[in-house]
Amino acid sequence: MIVANALTKTYGPTRAVDSIDFAVEPGRVTxxxxxxxxxxxxxxxxxxxxxxxTSGSVTVAGRRYHDLPAPLREVGALIDAHAIHPGRTARDHLRWMAASNGIPMKRVDEVLGLVGLESVADNRAGRFSLGMGQRLGIAAALIGDPPVVVLDEPVNGLDPEGIRWVRGLMQRLAAEGRTVFVSSHLMSEMAVTAEHLLVVGRGQILADCSMADFISDHAASYVRIKAPERGRLAELLRREHCEVSIDGDELHVQGRSAAQIGDLAGSAGLHLHELTLVRSSLEDAFMTLTADSVEYHATVGATS
Incomplete structure (x- = not known):
């Protein structure tokens, strides 16, 4: 488990992390x-x-990282997959890591096989593609068979097969009872990988909840409708206490199911050309919650 208490980090006048509290629990991907x-x-x-x-604390398994006698056996991490000497082979990179923490050398071949790098284990890391470098970084994170795994953008540079493999790996590690903490900008991938979410903005915790609760709390589903008599239908639905908005030639309706809307339209003799339930997504919920926390905003359609 990872636990933070009033964790704060300042750089001059800037509070990069502002007195946050959280716990990353084992048995699930957070x-x-x-x-x-x-x-x-x-x-x-x-x-x-x-x-x-600057103040506060963060511990892994009840201790600060610096106090762990063999840290690679307690927590594995991928923070920068390129932090590898380019002249060192993949096998040698993992060997020195294993030696530094008293890890048996047989574990080197085990993790090389786990990440699919057996055939290039004796190649220099400087010649690796971005995806191969990511796989080596994941192998390094797992070298000590740790109960806690921290991964920053683990699918960066991977092809679809590699992304699917990383997803399965994280879920399998969590199913084994390990603590899995992963950061990613790929919302579509996070939506099918994580069970729990920790969301931050401007150094503060914005949400700490299950994936399902996060989406339901911050992005609403709606029914999308296309109809030749859009105005009449909108009036009818508003009289039925529905929330109706117009987006181009579509109506977006909340407050009734698609079936109920179809029945209402039919009873009024109104034709429908489309009636679709649009389910909210993790990306929708994330954008809604963090709209005020984005550091830079692009202007759509701006030209020089």
Whole structure:
């Protein structure tokens, strides 16, 4: 388990992380989301002892990372997959990591096989593609068979097969009872991987809840309708206490199911050309919640 208490990090006048409390529990994949500049990377670095908190604390299995006698056996991490000497082979990179924490050398071949790098294990890391580098970084995170795994953008550079493999790996690690904490900007992938979400913005916790609760709380489903007599239908639905908005040639309706809307339209003799339930997504919920926490906003359609 990872536990933070009043965790704070300041850089001059800037509070990158602002007195946050959270617990990442074992047995599930916890997604860590937030806009750029939200404090995600700083929080992960403090978990791993790479940055010192200004105040507060964060522990892994009840101890600070610096106090762990063999940290790779307690927590595995992928923060920067390129933090590898380019002249060192994949096998040698993992060997020195294993030796530094008293991990048996047979584990090197085990993790190389796990991530699919057996055939290039004796190639220099500097010649690896982005995806191969990611796989080596994941192998390094798992070298100590740790009960806690922290991954920052683990699918960056991977092809669809690799992304699917990482998803299955994280879910399998969680099913084994491990603590899995993963940060990603790929909302579609996080939506099918994580069970729990921790969302930050401007250094503060915005949400700490299950995936299902997060989506239902921050993005509403609606019924999309196309109809030749759009105005009459909108009036009818509003009289039935529905929330109706117009988007181009569509009506977006909340307050009734698609079946109920179809029945209402039919009873009024109104034809429908489309009647579709649009379910809310993780991306919709995330954008709604973090709209005020985005550091930079682009202007659509702006030209120089």
């Amino acid at each position: 997604g860590f989301l937030g806009p750029n500049g939200a404090g995600k990377s700083t929080t992960m670095r403090m978990i791993l002892g790479l940055d010192r908190p």
